[in-house]
Amino acid sequence: MPEEKIDLFSGLSPGYDGVGEFYDLFTDDSDIPFYIQHAEKMGSPILDVAAGTGRVSLALAREGFEVVALDCSASMLADFSRKLQQVPLPVSGRITLIQANMEQFKLKQRFSLIIIPHSFSHAMTTEAQLACLHCVRQHMSENGLFILDLYNPEAQYAHARFEDLPVSIANGRTVERHGEISSDSDRRILRVDLQYIVRSADGSIVETVKDTSGAALISDVEADLLIRKSGFEVISEAGGFDNSPYDTDSSRRILFLRKKRRK
Known part of the structure; x- marks a missing residue:
């Protein structure tokens, strides 16, 4: 009888739950100045979706911005909370932690800037991706900016x-x-x-x-379709956090989105 082949790609989850204490040690922070730059343009409040242990949220709060940090992982938020106890009160006081799934959240405020650093691809299905984008749009101010950071598949x-x-x-x-x-x-x-x-x-x-x-792995065509179906339009895009032009050799595709304007 032939040996049954194991499907290594079945039932995968976003992961990282329980490894927050190690996660930050190996994360590249080269995106921090990029997010601060756009926060300075848009102002508070900022929504950091899939905020994890607060790497980006804390950097923004240190610069004086009000941030709501949303993540579904209790362990990641626990690590984040421990970090908040170690920073000055004016910094920690600018951050609100919310435990919620990025595909299904409802908050009582709108945001000038919404970001999802590195994590949108953890919405594993088209349905989940559309649900996440719908939630983001519902929480954007009319003239708000949404920065969607994607890996180039x-x-x-x-x-x-x-x-x-x-x-x-x-x-x-x-x-x-x-x-x-x-x-x-x-x-x-x-x-x-x-x-x-x-x-x-x-x-x-x-x-x-x-x-x-x-x-x-979200292709350019798939990403463009998701954006259109979710009521966004592309302002511009970049191929890295240095704002270099996007092409097929870029490691990332960073999209700057706004609510689609009525004609």
């Missing part, structure tokens, strides 16, 4: 492994991250397997934490 590897350099943490310990990325081009799904290895000062392993997450 054409720039993703079919399969790749990587290993990050160790990062120092408390008590002389270090954390290293090993990862494997796989994609299913037919189903337009990306799978990311991460392993965080914590070592003591003598190099012995004291903890290993594994995380598996999934993301949708």
Whole structure:
């Protein structure tokens, strides 16, 4: 009897739940000046959707902006809350934490700027993506700006492994991250397997934490259709946080959107 093949792409979830303490250690912060620049143009209040442990929200609050940080993960928000206890009160006082799914949230205010840094692709289906965009539109002010940050699926590897350099943490310990990325081009799904290895000062392993997450590979055509069906229109787009022009070789597609104007 032939061995049953395991479907590695079935039942994938957004992931990262329970790994917030390590997540920030390996995240590239090169997007922070970009978001601050656009916050300065649009002003408060700002909605940070899928805010995670508050990497971007905290940076904006430090610059004086009022931020509502929304995430579905209780563990991520718990890590965020611990961070808030360690920053000056004027900074923490500018941030409101909301636990809610980005595909289904209803808040009692409208926002000048809405951002979804790195995370929109965790809405894994077309239905989920449309639901998220609908919620975003419902919460935008009439002249508000929505920055939609997408990975360019054409720039993703079919399969790749990587290993990050160790990062120092408390008590002389270090954390290293090993990862494997796989994609299913037919189903337009990306799978990311991460392993965080914590070592003591003598190099012995004291903890290993594994995380598996999934993301949708959203083509340009699909993204354009989602935008139109959700009542947005494109103001401009960029291929990176340096505002370089977007082309098929860009690693990201960053879209600047507003509510579609009636003619």
